[in-house]
Amino acid sequence: MTDTIIFILAGAFATATPLLLAAIGEAVVEKTGVMNLSVEGMMAFAAAVAFGVTHQTGDIVLGFGLAVLASTALSLVFSVLVLGFSANQIVSGLAVGILGLGLSGLAGRHFENLTMIGPGNQSVPVLSDIPLLGPILFQQSVITYLAFAAAFLTWWFLGRTRQGRILKVVGEDPAIAHNLGFAVVRIRLFAIIFGAVMSGIAGAYASTILTPGWSDGLIAGRGWIAVALVVFGTWRPLRIAFGAYLFGALLLGDLAVQAMGFRIPSQIMTSLPYVMTIVVLAAVSRNALLIRLNAPVSLGQNYRPSK
Amino acid sequence: MKTTAGDPTLLLQLRNVTKRYGTFVANDGVNLTLEQGQICAILGENGAGKSTLMKTIYGIQQPDEGEIIWNGDKVAVTSPSVARNLGIGMVFQHFSLFETISVVENISLTVPGTLPELAEAIRQKADEYGLDVNPEAQVHGLSVGERQRVEIIRCLMQNPKLLILDEPTSVLPPHSVQQLFGTLRKLSDRGVAMLYISHKLEEIRDLCHSAVVLRQGRVTGTTNPRNASSADLARLMIGQDIPTARHAEAKPSCEPALKVTDLSYENPDPQGESLDNVSMVVRPGEIVGIAGVSGNGQSTLARLLSGEIKLADTIADQIEVFDTPVGNVTPGKRRKLGLTFVPEDRLGRATVPNMSLSDNVLLTAHRAGLVRKGLIRRRTQANFADECISSMDVRSRGRHSIASSLSGGNLQKFVLGREILLKPRLLIVSQPTWGIDVGAAAMVRQKLVDLRDTGTAILMISEELEEIFEISDRIHVMYHGKLSASVQARSVTAEDVGRMMMGEFDQTMRAA
Numbered sequence: 137m138t139d140t141i142i143f144i145l146a147g148a149f150a151t152a153t154p155l156l157l158a159a160i161g162e163a164v165v166e167k168t169g170v171m172n173l174s175v176e177g178m179m180a181f182a183a184a185v186a187f188g189v190t191h192q193t194g195d196i197v198l199g200f201g202l203a204v205l206a207s208t209a210l211s212l213v214f215s216v217l218v219l220g221f222s223a224n225q226i227v228s229g230l231a232v233g234i235l236g237l238g239l240s241g242l243a244g245r246h247f248e249n250l251t252m253i254g255p256g257n258q259s260v261p262v263l264s265d266i267p268l269l270g271p272i273l274f275q276q277s278v279i280t281y282l283a284f285a286a287a288f289l290t291w292w293f294l295g296r297t298r299q300g301r302i303l304k305v306v307g308e309d310p311a312i313a314h315n316l317g318f319a320v321v322r323i324r325l326f327a328i329i330f331g332a333v334m335s336g337i338a339g340a341y342a343s344t345i346l347t348p349g350w351s352d353g354l355i356a357g358r359g360w361i362a363v364a365l366v367v368f369g370t371w372r373p374l375r376i377a378f379g380a381y382l383f384g385a386l387l388l389g390d391l392a393v394q395a396m397g398f399r400i401p402s403q404i405m406t407s408l409p410y411v412m413t414i415v416v417l418a419a420v421s422r423n424a425l426l427i428r429l430n431a432p433v434s435l436g437q438n439y440r441p442s443k
Numbered sequence: 444m445k446t447t448a449g450d451p452t453l454l455l456q457l458r459n460v461t462k463r464y465g466t467f468v469a470n471d472g473v474n475l476t477l478e479q480g481q482i483c484a485i486l487g488e489n490g491a492g493k494s495t496l497m498k499t500i501y502g503i504q505q506p507d508e509g510e511i512i513w514n515g516d517k518v519a520v521t522s523p524s525v526a527r528n529l530g531i532g533m534v535f536q537h538f539s540l541f542e543t544i545s546v547v548e549n550i551s552l553t554v555p556g557t558l559p560e561l562a563e564a565i566r567q568k569a570d571e572y573g574l575d576v577n578p579e580a581q582v583h584g585l586s587v588g589e590r591q592r593v594e595i596i597r598c599l600m601q602n603p604k605l606l607i608l609d610e611p612t613s614v615l616p617p618h619s620v621q622q623l624f625g626t627l628r629k630l631s632d633r634g635v636a637m638l639y640i641s642h643k644l645e646e647i648r649d650l651c652h653s654a655v656v657l658r659q660g661r662v663t664g665t666t667n668p669r670n671a672s673s674a675d676l677a678r679l680m681i682g683q684d685i686p687t688a689r690h691a692e693a694k695p696s697c698e699p700a701l702k703v704t705d706l707s708y709e710n711p712d713p714q715g716e717s718l719d720n721v722s723m724v725v726r727p728g729e730i731v732g733i734a735g736v737s738g739n740g741q742s743t744l745a746r747l748l749s750g751e752i753k754l755a756d757t758i759a760d761q762i763e764v765f766d767t768p769v770g771n772v773t774p775g776k777r778r779k780l781g782l783t784f785v786p787e788d789r790l791g792r793a794t795v796p797n798m799s800l801s802d803n804v805l806l807t808a809h810r811a812g813l814v815r816k817g818l819i820r821r822r823t824q825a826n827f828a829d830e831c832i833s834s835m836d837v838r839s840r841g842r843h844s845i846a847s848s849l850s851g852g853n854l855q856k857f858v859l860g861r862e863i864l865l866k867p868r869l870l871i872v873s874q875p876t877w878g879i880d881v882g883a884a885a886m887v888r889q890k891l892v893d894l895r896d897t898g899t900a901i902l903m904i905s906e907e908l909e910e911i912f913e914i915s916d917r918i919h920v921m922y923h924g925k926l927s928a929s930v931q932a933r934s935v936t937a938e939d940v941g942r943m944m945m946g947e948f949d950q951t952m953r954a955a
Contacts, residue, residue, distance in 0.1 A: 301548055305541040312539040315503055316553055317523035429543045429583070 138268075140396070144388045146272045149280050150346055151384030152377075154179070154338040156283045158362035159369070159376045160290050161334025166366055167294065168327040169307035169434035173229030174214055175335050176359025177236020178207035182339030184244035187350040191252050196344055204336035206243075210236050211332030219321050219328075222438040233359075244350045251349035279341045286334070287377040294373065303327065307432030310439035320439055335359070361410075368417035371430045375421060383413045453515070454479050454636050455500075455605060460509035462495055469495040471660040472509070477605070482627065482637045484647040484668060486680055487657035488880035490838070490850050493640050494536075496657070497607050500638070501533045502526040527553065532598030536609040536640075538590045540582045546593050547578040554600045561600075568599050572626050588619040595626065606630065607638045610878070612646060624650050642880050644673040656680055681882040692933075693895065693916040695726035700869040700900030701748070701782075702763040708747060708754075716740040718747070719924040727868065730891060730901040731929065732915030734908060735944055740924040741904045742787070745873045748902070749784040750774035764869060778810065781868030785858055787877055787904075789851060793858040796847035800839065801828035803846050804861055811865055827864065835860035836886065852883030859887055863894055870894065873904045888914050908937060908944075922946040 158175050165172050182203035190199030210232055217228040257275050264274035294300040303323060306313045310320045342358065343350055361383065369376035386409035393405055421427065455477040462470040470492045477483055487493045499506050502520035510517050513529055520526050523533075540549050547562045554561060562578040569576045574592045582590065591611060598606055608627075612620045627637060627650065641647055647654055648668045656664040656679040664679040701724070708718040718740050725731045735741060746752045747762065747770075754761060754770035762770040764780045774784070786792040794803045804827050805813055813824045828842035835856040839849050846854060855875065862870060875891065876884035892914050895901050905911050911918055917929040920943035927948040930939070 298551055301544060302552060305544070305552065308541045308543055312541065315523065315535065315539050317502070317527070318552075429581075433543075 140392050142268065142271050144385055144392055146275065147388045148381055148384035149272075149276050149284075151387050152380040153277070153280045153283045154342045154346065154358055155362050155365060155383060156287060156377055156380040157279075157334045157338035157341065158359060159365040159380060160283070160286050160373055161331035161338075162362055163366045163369070163371050163373060163376055164290060164294075164303070164334075165327045165331035166435055167304055167307045167371060167432050168324045169310060169432050169437060169439070170218065170324050170328060171225045171229060171436045172211070172214055172328060172331055173226060173363065174210060174231075174233035174236055175331075175362055176355060176357065177233030177240070178210050178332055178335040179236075179339035179342065179359045180240035180355045181210060181236040181243065182207040182336040183343035183354055184240040184247070184350060186340030187250075187252075187343040187348075188243055188247050190344050191247060191250060191350075196255055199344055200337065200340045203340035204333050206239075207236075207332045207336030207339065208329055210239075211328050211335075215325055215328050218438060219325055222440055225436050225438065240355075241352050244352060247350040249349070249351050252344075254345045254348035277341070277345050279337065279345060282337075284377060287373045291373040304432075307434055310434055310437075314439070314441045320441065338362070364414070365417075368414055368421065370421040370427050371432065372421075375417065379413055379417045382416060383409050386412055453477065454481075454513070456512040457496075457500070458510045458512065460496070460499060460506045460511070462492075462499055462504065463507050468660050470499065470506070473657070473660075473662055475655055475662070477636050477638070479604070479634045479636055480631050481653060482631050482639055482651045484651040484654040485638055485640045485657065486642075486644075486647065486654055486676060488680055488852070488882055491657040491680075492660040493657055494609060495660075497533065497609060497638065497640065500526070500605075501531060501607060524553075527601055527603075530602070530604035531607065532601060532603035532605070533607040534591065534594045534598060534609065534611055536611075538587075538594055540590055540593060542581075542583040544582065545578070546576060546580050546582060546585075549582060549593065550578075550597045550600060553597065564600060565596055568596050572596075572599065572629060573622075574626060588615055591615065591619075591623070595623075599630075603635060605636045605638070607640075609640045610642070611639075612641065612643060620646070642878070644668075644676045644881075647676070648673065658682060677881050680880070691896070693729040695729035695900075695916070696898075697726065698765075699724045699763075700727050700765060701725040701871075701902060702766075703748075704761050704763075706744075706747065706761045708743060708752070710743060716743040717924045718743055721924075721926040723919055723926060723929065725869065725900045725902045727898050727900045728895060729916040730895050730903055730914055732911040732918045732932070733902070733904045733921055733926070734911045734918055734940055735906070735921035737906050739921045741873070741921055743924075744921070744926075745784075745786065745871065745904055748871050749782075749786070750777045778807065783807065783862040783865055783867035783870050785862055785870070785872040785875065787874035789854045789858055790847055794846040794854065797845060799843050799845060800832065800837075800849075800857060801825055801842040803857075804828045804831060804842075808861060808865060831857060831860040831864055834864070835890070850879075851877075852879035855879050855887060856883060859890060863890060867894075867899055869900045869902075871902045871904075874906065875903060876905075876907065876910060884910075908940060911940070912937065920944055920948070922948065 158179060162172065162175055185206040186199040186203035189202050190196045214228055214232045217223040218225050257277050260274040264270040294304060302318055306318060306320050306323050314320050339355065343354055365376050365379045369379045390405040390408060393400060394402065453476050457473055457475040460470055460473045473496060485493045498504050500511065500520065502522045502525050505521065511520055518529065547558055547565060550565060551558060551561055556564065565576060565578040574596055576589065576592050576596055611623060615623065631637065639651055651668050654666050654668040654676065655662055658680065666679065668676060703721055703723050706718055706721040710717045716738060721744065723731065733741060750773055756771045759770035760768035764777060764782050767780055769777050769780065790796045801824055804824060805819065808827055811827065813820055813827060825842060832839065832842060837853050837857045837860065839853060849857065875887050888910065891901055891903065903915065912932060915932045918932050918935065918940060919929050920927040920940060922944065923946065927943050
């Protein structure tokens, strides 16, 4: 029984990692008023590239690097459309997302259904020997530590630094931000690239560490869950981290329950993570004032300064 | 690059500044000089190029031609941060504060320093200039007056030498205006120069040392406003004398168009305005004006009359339109009885900002044959919109213009034109000339008088006493949700009405 609980609580960190990385990236993008719906496509393309490169060269760092370049390249296409030509953000995001899915199929064509051995987890010395907590918290992948560190850093950046406030007010009212002398388009571009880097790491993690292997459709909607986490976490990094972890725990709980042979219809168990995450996040975030203070007012609206 | 190019005793010189948008020339060879401590009014109608000129000085946009000389040196103001470093601050008409963060966080965006340091500096400035501001307050909870004080303090934090104020009083209640002027005079005494954009001629005569008048992008005159009459200033602005509304004696009929009896309303919002036993009658062929300082219940009264707030069924007869109790019915049903309503918010309440003028026509004119069997009759709609635009001289790029692209005055003419074309039997209009220039305001008032002469009953709610006197036949005054008895506009003096606006009803009622 203890083993099962440790399996769920520790595995939840690993399952949550790609969701959290992508959601933190998307939260920063949305905070500047840009809705980039190509997260799923960016993750898929990055996952295919990361697996292919790592499989061929054996160098996982190179795999991650090229994966990040791949997702960033996609986000630049999105940026040209949205920031350059003021195209509709939703449509552009969907289009670039579909492009990313297509490219992932192309890049992964020769690696379909291949697997490899992942790099394994890193135990933090001393701390990982603590009973119960050690295996749950301190025997994770580097990327998992990075993801939760990123959530804290983003929370600190948005809430505590002047740069973070500038990023946030660009999303509240880009016209005023421009009048005060901030480079709205450049700030939005940096945010989009940050989002793409995070999506790239998320995708690469999914195909090389979480389940080291490639098959088309590997990302399986994780990008969309990340987008949903941003909204239901009301754009607050720590809420998003909580939501991602909850989702991961429920997903693994489902496996554990099935393995233990409880007679609960599998449809209910499979849908539980989705339903429960939304219900819980919506319940803890139902303060209308806090939503109003955190939601980026100009989300989805393009801004071009007049010359 | 710095070259000594101008008179170093002058703070600011503009030479031949020209700004074009495509083929439209917004500023055409503007020259202007400003000394330390001088308060200079920038006067002009909407679209005369005032805001464009200020944006150029503040570096939001660059001039196509001409030069800006600051303290004798030619400068290129390439961005607002360059302007701020030179010592130029700007208080925007529609404030440039972000609602989701606190006062001190807003100020930290443009002023260096840690939050605790800035909060302390804000308190000091606030004390120094008598501007009451709490640095920790969240901006979304502040009133417009408080927001403006924050804007001014933000500028003062950078010890500016020049302050640009874009219609600072357009959003303020009258008692805050005097407070603002006190602060501005104190700044002027300390050597801060100001460029002051306003439509309000009386204010300019009160505050400013000089006035530059713009018309169609050009400087048409420079004058000392203290020696010029309001009529002189207005003539420079619009290029001709302002027509005052012709205003014959009213010939009201006896049957009331609108009858309000003992109307009380407790506003569920504790900060909102309530009404206390309001009674009045408006007859066809007369204009009844409701004067009063804003916030005394006028906006609640307008919403109750238009149907935006409905009464309970049992007291529906407290509001009667042509002898029909309407207190509990929707705005649409009231409009069927011949009532039309022009609210004070032109964008958002009278029009949909992102829709074209011809689609905005549909909002209220769908009853006038523009819709048949649920389908829009495009040609009738277009004709209606064109007629509205031409009859009211609405300056726009035609019926396909987006409502929010029109200036305030032109949009108000459009809204009023739309309601007048519906041939109302009763028109309720709230703040008809709020924030619009004198030329457009004169036209709006004349149209109201013309409409009255066709036998329409008109109820006008306005804060501008001059306007109330210019076109009303009878005047009520609102104070703390109470409505005074009516007085005849031709026999009462402005002083009497002024006293009533301070709540002294009873004596005046005995006198009248």
